[in-house]
Structure formats: structure tokens, C-alpha cells
Amino acid sequence: METISTNQTKADGAGARTIKLKLNCYIFPTILSAVAVLLVTIIPSLDSGTSNIPVLSLFGTIYFVFLAVVFFNRNEETPNRAISDITVVLLFLLLVWEMATNRFGWATGFIYPTPEAVISQFTQDGKELFHHLVSSVGLLASGYSLAVLFGISLGTLSAWYRRLGRIMNPASSVLAPIPPIILIPYAIALLPSFRASSIFIIFIGAFWPIFVATLNGVAGIDRRYMDSARTLGVSTFTLFRKIIFPAALSSIFTGLTIGMTLSFILLTSAEMIGANAGVGFYIKLATDFGNYTKVVTGIIFIGIFVTFVMILLRRLEKHFLRWQR
Missing domain, CATH: 1.10.3720.10 (MetI-like)
Structure with a gap:
């Protein structure tokens, strides 16, 4: 009886660790996505005629693709943590690009296009x-x-x-x-x-x-x-x-x-x-x-x-x- 109880405890512990690992892979992409959306919404664009919708849509697309990939991922060689890390890097680079070119003006001029301009060029x-x-x-x-x-x-x-x-x-x-x-x-x-x-x-x-x-x-x-x-x-x-x-x-x-x-x-x-x-x-x-x-x-x-x-x-x-x- 004691052996059965011990095995059950180990199984519960392993299950709890698995759930914790799955939840951990969502934390940083979710936080960074929320911060990015908040910053883009609050900080005004240098070009008053530029809409926030394209770049917000891109942030949302990256995040929801991440959710879909993690949900359907069955590949043990590419764990969800790795997918989470890649998503964080993409979101961070996009946020830095947006802040540097279209919000604070750290990188301005014709050689530094904004994400909005590139998205528009893609559609054209x-x-x-x-x-x-x-x-x-x-x-x-x-x-x-x-x-x-x-x-x-x-x-x-x-x-x-x-x-x-x-x-x-x-x-x-x-x-x-x-x-x-x-x-x-x-x-x-x-x-x-x-x-x-x-x-x-x-x-x-x-x-x-x-x-x-x-x-x-x-x-x-x-x-x-x-x-x-x-x-x-x-x-x-x-x-x-x-x-x-x-x-x-x-x-x-x-x-x-x-x-x-x-x-x-x-x-x-x-x-x-x-x-x-x-x-x-x-x-x-x-x-x-x-x-x-x-x-x-x-x-x-x-x-x-x-x-x-x-x-x-x-x-x-x-x-x-x-x-x-």
C-alpha cells in the first residue's frame, strides 16, 4: 500500500513538473507581447499620419503563430522552450526596430525604414x-x-x-x-x-x-x-x-x-x-x-x-x- 502511494506521489510530481514547464514557455512571449502592444499604443508615432494597426497586427500574428506552433508541437527535438525563446527574440527585435525608427527617432532617415513602411511595401x-x-x-x-x-x-x-x-x-x-x-x-x-x-x-x-x-x-x-x-x-x-x-x-x-x-x-x-x-x-x-x-x-x-x-x-x-x- 505504501509503495502504491509513493508511486502515485511521484507520478503527480512528474505531472506537475510537466504542466509547469508548459506554462513557463508561455510566460515571456505573453509578457513581451503585452508590453509591446502597450508601448506602441501609448507612445506616439513621429509621423502623426501613421496608423498603429499594421505593427500591432504583426505583433499579434507572431504571438498567435507561436501559440499555434506550441499547441501542435509534437517534436521532441524542438521543445516548446526553444520555440518560446525564438518568439521572444523576434518580438524583441521588432519592438526595438519600432521604437528606434518610429517612436523615439534613434534611427531616422531613408536608410532606416519603419516596420509600418516595410509592411506597406510588402502589400504593394x-x-x-x-x-x-x-x-x-x-x-x-x-x-x-x-x-x-x-x-x-x-x-x-x-x-x-x-x-x-x-x-x-x-x-x-x-x-x-x-x-x-x-x-x-x-x-x-x-x-x-x-x-x-x-x-x-x-x-x-x-x-x-x-x-x-x-x-x-x-x-x-x-x-x-x-x-x-x-x-x-x-x-x-x-x-x-x-x-x-x-x-x-x-x-x-x-x-x-x-x-x-x-x-x-x-x-x-x-x-x-x-x-x-x-x-x-x-x-x-x-x-x-x-x-x-x-x-x-x-x-x-x-x-x-x-x-x-x-x-x-x-x-x-x-x-x-x-x-x-
């Missing part, structure tokens, strides 16, 4: 940004897909065939550290179109991280597994599909993530040099005309899209590596 340029995004995604998908195809294939073959590895290892040591961005002028001059040169630059930037990660992943597999598979009469195709590729997949995804990050950097850089469409071109054109509201709008737009793509890539990684959990 929504269709234009979407068309530029379609152009950017087309270049990114083409270059990155080629890098994935050749990077994984050559990386696997270089680890499998030592003769090829003796060629590719020194080549990667020499060529991989060279910044692909310095090749942009030559690519534009030598290739028949800007699209081809952009795809080439993105391909080069993403290829080496994927190749090196695949090479290291395959080369790091314990040879005893492959020897045992051969002893059992497993074909080469089945060996790659069932043993080598799954074992190297974690390393491959590391290369895919690094390659994707570099692809975005190179895509924007290439579009700012010689494109007539794309988000990078949108930012470059706005910079040339001194429209920093558009510049900030384009930067935030790229940040949102990059975040979405990286989340999608992580979900794919978790899906394909679910057998490790």
Missing part, C-alpha cells in the same frame, strides 16, 4: 516579389539538383573505387576552398546566357560540400558490414541500396544543408550582378534607386523563404533517418 509589391521568387527558385532548383546528382554520385564512387578517389581527393582539396563567387564574371562572359552562368555558379558552390560529405560518409562505413554482405551473396546494387547509402545518409544530409546555404548566397550574389529578374535583382534595383524600404523588404522576404526551405530540408532528413531514432 506582393505580386512582384512572387514573380521574382519564381525566377530565383528556377535557378536554385536547377543548380542545386545538378549538384545533388553529381555530388552524391561522384562522392560515392570516389569512396568505392580507390583509383578514382586518388584523383578526386586532391582535386577537392585544391578546388573546394576557391570561393565560387569569383567565378561569376568568367561564367557570365563564357557561358551563352545569364541563366546558364547562374546555374553553373550555384552548381559549383553546392557540389563540393555534398561531394565531400558523401565521400566521408561512405568511406567511414565499417568494412566488416560490406564483407559480411558479400559473404551472404548480396549483389552490388542491393549493397549500395540497403547498407552503404543508408549508413552514409546522415553525412550526406550534412552536405546537402551546407550546399543549400551556399546556393542561396551564390544565387543572390549572381542575381545582383547580371540578372533582370529574381529577388537579388529586386534588392539591387532598389539599392540603385536608394529605396531602402524595398531593400529591407527584399531581405526579410529572402529570410522567410530560406527559413521555409531549411525547415523542409530538416524534415526530409528526419523522415529518411527515422530508423536511427
Whole structure:
């Protein structure tokens, strides 16, 4: 009887701790949201014609998205506390931006647009940004897909065939550290179109991280597994599909993530040099005309899209590596 009572007490204590942790993750975002709304409402805007509704709506959107994400979150690797911390940072940065530009005038002038101005620019340029995004995604998908195809294939073959590895290892040591961005002028001059040169630059930037990660992943597999598979009469195709590729997949995804990050950097850089469409071109054109509201709008737009793509890539990684959990 005493044992049952002790177990019940422990269970109640664990339940109370769980509830406390869940409540704690709501405290700081809720307090900061309330403080932000209060400050924006009380402190007058430097521009008397500016409405508080857009920035208040943005604060509310961030907070309610946080509530929805926490409510539906079932991912143990991303606890609610981490989501709460990210939300606090976003709310704090937005509040500082609003206070510095539109309330106290600490950062004024055309290079410091207010949140209200950026929100308005988003609504005005929504269709234009979407068309530029379609152009950017087309270049990114083409270059990155080629890098994935050749990077994984050559990386696997270089680890499998030592003769090829003796060629590719020194080549990667020499060529991989060279910044692909310095090749942009030559690519534009030598290739028949800007699209081809952009795809080439993105391909080069993403290829080496994927190749090196695949090479290291395959080369790091314990040879005893492959020897045992051969002893059992497993074909080469089945060996790659069932043993080598799954074992190297974690390393491959590391290369895919690094390659994707570099692809975005190179895509924007290439579009700012010689494109007539794309988000990078949108930012470059706005910079040339001194429209920093558009510049900030384009930067935030790229940040949102990059975040979405990286989340999608992580979900794919978790899906394909679910057998490790």
C-alpha cells in the first residue's frame, strides 16, 4: 500500500513538473507581447499620419503563430522552450526596430525604414516579389539538383573505387576552398546566357560540400558490414541500396544543408550582378534607386523563404533517418 502511494506521489510530481514547464514557455512571449502592444499604443508615432494597426497586427500574428506552433508541437527535438525563446527574440527585435525608427527617432532617415513602411511595401509589391521568387527558385532548383546528382554520385564512387578517389581527393582539396563567387564574371562572359552562368555558379558552390560529405560518409562505413554482405551473396546494387547509402545518409544530409546555404548566397550574389529578374535583382534595383524600404523588404522576404526551405530540408532528413531514432 505504501509503495502504491509513493508511486502515485511521484507520478503527480512528474505531472506537475510537466504542466509547469508548459506554462513557463508561455510566460515571456505573453509578457513581451503585452508590453509591446502597450508601448506602441501609448507612445506616439513621429509621423502623426501613421496608423498603429499594421505593427500591432504583426505583433499579434507572431504571438498567435507561436501559440499555434506550441499547441501542435509534437517534436521532441524542438521543445516548446526553444520555440518560446525564438518568439521572444523576434518580438524583441521588432519592438526595438519600432521604437528606434518610429517612436523615439534613434534611427531616422531613408536608410532606416519603419516596420509600418516595410509592411506597406510588402502589400504593394506582393505580386512582384512572387514573380521574382519564381525566377530565383528556377535557378536554385536547377543548380542545386545538378549538384545533388553529381555530388552524391561522384562522392560515392570516389569512396568505392580507390583509383578514382586518388584523383578526386586532391582535386577537392585544391578546388573546394576557391570561393565560387569569383567565378561569376568568367561564367557570365563564357557561358551563352545569364541563366546558364547562374546555374553553373550555384552548381559549383553546392557540389563540393555534398561531394565531400558523401565521400566521408561512405568511406567511414565499417568494412566488416560490406564483407559480411558479400559473404551472404548480396549483389552490388542491393549493397549500395540497403547498407552503404543508408549508413552514409546522415553525412550526406550534412552536405546537402551546407550546399543549400551556399546556393542561396551564390544565387543572390549572381542575381545582383547580371540578372533582370529574381529577388537579388529586386534588392539591387532598389539599392540603385536608394529605396531602402524595398531593400529591407527584399531581405526579410529572402529570410522567410530560406527559413521555409531549411525547415523542409530538416524534415526530409528526419523522415529518411527515422530508423536511427
